[in-house]
Amino acid sequence: MTEMKSYWWRRIAGSLLVLFVVLILNFFLFRLMPGDPVATMLDPRFSPEAKAELSKLYGLDKPLSFQFLLYLKQMITFNFGYSFLTGRTVWEELATRLPNTITLLGSALLLSAFLGTWLGIQAALKRGKWIEKIVLWSGAVSFSFPSFFVQLLLLLIFAYAIPLFPLRGSVSVPPPIGFWAQLTDHIWHLILPVGSLVLLGFGGWALYVRNLMVKVLSEDFILMGEARGLPEKHIVWNHAFRTLLPPLLTIFLLSLPGIISGAVITETVFSLHGVGRFLLEAITGQDYPSAGASFYLLALLTIFCNLAADLLYGIVDPRVRFERRGR
Amino acid sequence: MMSLFRRWSFLLLLFIAVLSILAPFSLSVSPNQEVAPPFSTPLWLKRNLPPTMKITLSENILKKNIAWPYNPPTQIHLSGEITLSVPSALVLETPTQKFVLHHLTVGKNTFDIDGRDLSFKQRLNFSPFAQIPSELFSEKGEYIFRVEPDFSAPPEMRGTITFDIKGGRWGLLGTDQRGRDIFSLFIAGIRVSLIVGISATLLASLLGLFFGLISGYAGGWTDTIIMRGVDILLSIPILPILMVLAAYWGKGLWQLVLILSLFSWMGTARTVRAMTLSLRDSSYIEGLRGLGAPTFYILWRHLLPETLPLLLANIALGVPGAILAEAGISFLGLSDPRIISWGRMLHEAHSFGAFTRGAWWMLLPPGLGITLLCLIFLDLGKFLEEQIDPQLKGALKQ
Numbered sequence: 153m154t155e156m157k158s159y160w161w162r163r164i165a166g167s168l169l170v171l172f173v174v175l176i177l178n179f180f181l182f183r184l185m186p187g188d189p190v191a192t193m194l195d196p197r198f199s200p201e202a203k204a205e206l207s208k209l210y211g212l213d214k215p216l217s218f219q220f221l222l223y224l225k226q227m228i229t230f231n232f233g234y235s236f237l238t239g240r241t242v243w244e245e246l247a248t249r250l251p252n253t254i255t256l257l258g259s260a261l262l263l264s265a266f267l268g269t270w271l272g273i274q275a276a277l278k279r280g281k282w283i284e285k286i287v288l289w290s291g292a293v294s295f296s297f298p299s300f301f302v303q304l305l306l307l308l309i310f311a312y313a314i315p316l317f318p319l320r321g322s323v324s325v326p327p328p329i330g331f332w333a334q335l336t337d338h339i340w341h342l343i344l345p346v347g348s349l350v351l352l353g354f355g356g357w358a359l360y361v362r363n364l365m366v367k368v369l370s371e372d373f374i375l376m377g378e379a380r381g382l383p384e385k386h387i388v389w390n391h392a393f394r395t396l397l398p399p400l401l402t403i404f405l406l407s408l409p410g411i412i413s414g415a416v417i418t419e420t421v422f423s424l425h426g427v428g429r430f431l432l433e434a435i436t437g438q439d440y441p442s443a444g445a446s447f448y449l450l451a452l453l454t455i456f457c458n459l460a461a462d463l464l465y466g467i468v469d470p471r472v473r474f475e476r477r478g479r
Numbered sequence: 480m481m482s483l484f485r486r487w488s489f490l491l492l493l494f495i496a497v498l499s500i501l502a503p504f505s506l507s508v509s510p511n512q513e514v515a516p517p518f519s520t521p522l523w524l525k526r527n528l529p530p531t532m533k534i535t536l537s538e539n540i541l542k543k544n545i546a547w548p549y550n551p552p553t554q555i556h557l558s559g560e561i562t563l564s565v566p567s568a569l570v571l572e573t574p575t576q577k578f579v580l581h582h583l584t585v586g587k588n589t590f591d592i593d594g595r596d597l598s599f600k601q602r603l604n605f606s607p608f609a610q611i612p613s614e615l616f617s618e619k620g621e622y623i624f625r626v627e628p629d630f631s632a633p634p635e636m637r638g639t640i641t642f643d644i645k646g647g648r649w650g651l652l653g654t655d656q657r658g659r660d661i662f663s664l665f666i667a668g669i670r671v672s673l674i675v676g677i678s679a680t681l682l683a684s685l686l687g688l689f690f691g692l693i694s695g696y697a698g699g700w701t702d703t704i705i706m707r708g709v710d711i712l713l714s715i716p717i718l719p720i721l722m723v724l725a726a727y728w729g730k731g732l733w734q735l736v737l738i739l740s741l742f743s744w745m746g747t748a749r750t751v752r753a754m755t756l757s758l759r760d761s762s763y764i765e766g767l768r769g770l771g772a773p774t775f776y777i778l779w780r781h782l783l784p785e786t787l788p789l790l791l792a793n794i795a796l797g798v799p800g801a802i803l804a805e806a807g808i809s810f811l812g813l814s815d816p817r818i819i820s821w822g823r824m825l826h827e828a829h830s831f832g833a834f835t836r837g838a839w840w841m842l843l844p845p846g847l848g849i850t851l852l853c854l855i856f857l858d859l860g861k862f863l864e865e866q867i868d869p870q871l872k873g874a875l876k877q
Binding site: 169170173174181182212295296297298300301304305308311312314319370405406408409410412413414416417420421431433435436444446447450451454455458 | 707711713714715716717718719720721723724726799801805806810811812813822825828829834835837839842845846849850853854857
């Protein structure tokens with residue numbers, strides 16, 4: 153088990169390195185703006201007292217190295233200061249939005265992964281049938297259509313032309329009364345965004361799974377399984393599918409930053425109450441503390457998912473477990 | 480190479496590029512001009528809705544017939560700057576009635592009358608609350624707009640009179656929320672997508688080539704640091720960084736190109752590095768080293784030409800990414816509002832009420848344009864890959 157542990161430690165160290173780069177980038181992104189750093193960090197509408205207090209909070213009167221250490225401490229303790237736009241703490245603003253973003257991305261990711269995997273395997277098993285054609289086409293569509301255009305189209309069709317779903321927002325205004333009513337209202341608002349992400353995402357999955365599966369199904373151990381008289385389902389899911397997990401995880405890892413970036417677009421199109429749209433609002437409203445914190449949170453989410461997938465990789469790929477012993 | 484000229488994507492790209500270059504000379508309206516009421520539908524839609532039209536009288540043409548099989552227009556406007564030889568009247572003859580819209584005197588006449596003006600309503604003997612457009616155009620049929628002399632002498636006129644009839648339809652693709660012509664906006668948008676897409680990818684490929692060659696050839700610490708940097712850049716969400724940079728650092732076209740290319744060279748660097756690695760230890764490079772060739776010479780004269788064809792395919796395949804990134808940033812409203820681009824058009828459609836009015840003609844042209852351009856470059860990339868590696872062609876046909 154020591155090999156496993158050292159693998160995990162290396163992955164965690166790698167993630168910390170990425171985190172450090174993100175922190176540096178985030179620090180300089182907002183401080184190397186043209187003009188006076190004090191002016192970019194402080195809203196000109198503030199009173200002199202508020203300005204003095206804020207410049208103490210960010211250490212703007214101290215040298216850059218001190219500012220950086222102060223900033224590091226603030227980022228690690230999630231103490232992001234006050235939003236210029238709303239006047240509340242940035243963390244308060246983000247705390248209500250983060251669950252929404254995670255729900256949106258998580259449910260879309262899970263649904264498209266399940267749907268894509270299932271369709272991809274069916275396509276590999278029934279080659280030349282209509283199901284394979286669907287997979288090939290949906291794969292091509294998901295690679296070439298701009299996501300926001302597809303989402304805008306869906307909005308136009310299913311919210312304007314056929315008013316099945318709401319045009320905007322995460323909840324109805326005014327919100328319904330009662331827990332269950334609120335839950336169904338929330339889900340009703342999420343169907344179109346999640347549906348669009350699944351529509352855009354499952355094609356790529358299905359195409360990868362199909363291509364990998366076609367290759368695996370022609371290998372000797374599948375023939376061996378058939379010779380042993382094992383049922384087809386058992387061979388496909390227990391033998392062939394297991395070998396797909398490592399490459400699928402790799403693909404997931406590579407697509408993760410894009411998926412999280414996509415939250416900004418999706419939340420903007422559907423006007424959802426989430427971190428991505430908050431980032432956009434903060435950027436256009438010149439609310440620097442909120443913009444920096446939102447970017448940091450999105451990057452953190454990516455790093456966290458990355459690490460989780462990496463650790464999972466160690467479990468599903470036996471080669472990682474026995475890396476040292478094999479040598 | 481002849482087969483390139485038979486490829487649909489290349490021909491289409493050529494056509495689009497020519498269209499974009501010729502557009503400023505051939506289009507009758509400029510994309511920045513307000514030509515019709517906001518959210519006008521395309522001309523070929525809703526046939527009984529009145530179109531927006533402009534009727535002009537000038538030196539030789541003192542009379543124009545207007546076929547009007549539509550509902551009344553929403554607004555009318557009359558303007559002109561003319562010199563006349565005899566006193567006349569500006570007349571609109573409807574199928575049943577005759578209205579004198581304005582009296583013209585001898586000499587210079589300058590007028591600018593709107594259908595909502597009270598004095599205009601009073602002169603025509605309508606109540607102050609009357610809707611002039613629906614009173615004048617109450618019937619369907621033949622209308623005549625002309626200059627009628629008060630005496631029998633034929634008038635001599637210099638200058639032009641313009642009669643604007645504003646309705647709900649305009650042009651091939653309608654208008655947007657500011658009354659601009661969507662078709663000319665669409666054509667103007669080609670430029671930005673092509674310029675940003677191609678130049679950002681070119682720049683990114685150069686960066687990738689540079690880092691890839693160095694990383695692959697030098698090896699050791701240089702390699703580790705560059706590749707680690709690539710890994711890190713590939714594992715953080717780039718769009719937020721692009722958004723911040725685009726919003727605060729540069730909204731211009733070339734700044735956007737620079738920003739995009741700074742964060743999209745990683746894939747090319749990896750490919751070039753892998754190729755360099757496999758070439759570095761090949762016997763002819765080793766021979767060159769044995770002959771005492773300097774590193775720069777080996778890189779420039781031998782490794783670079785080897786990687787070039789692959790790079791070309793990489794560029795073509797990378798353009799859609801850059802086009803989509805530009806469109807995404809513009810869609811989020813972070814681009815310069817004065818630069819017309821397809822992403823900007825989608826942004827305006829989304830944030831200025833195209834959805835509450837169902838103005839799909841604001842949405843489909845830019846969206847389909849982006850998609851088509853992406854498909855074109857994907858196909859070109861595939862074509863170039865096939866040229867480099869003919870085995871791919873066979874594999875695809877199987």
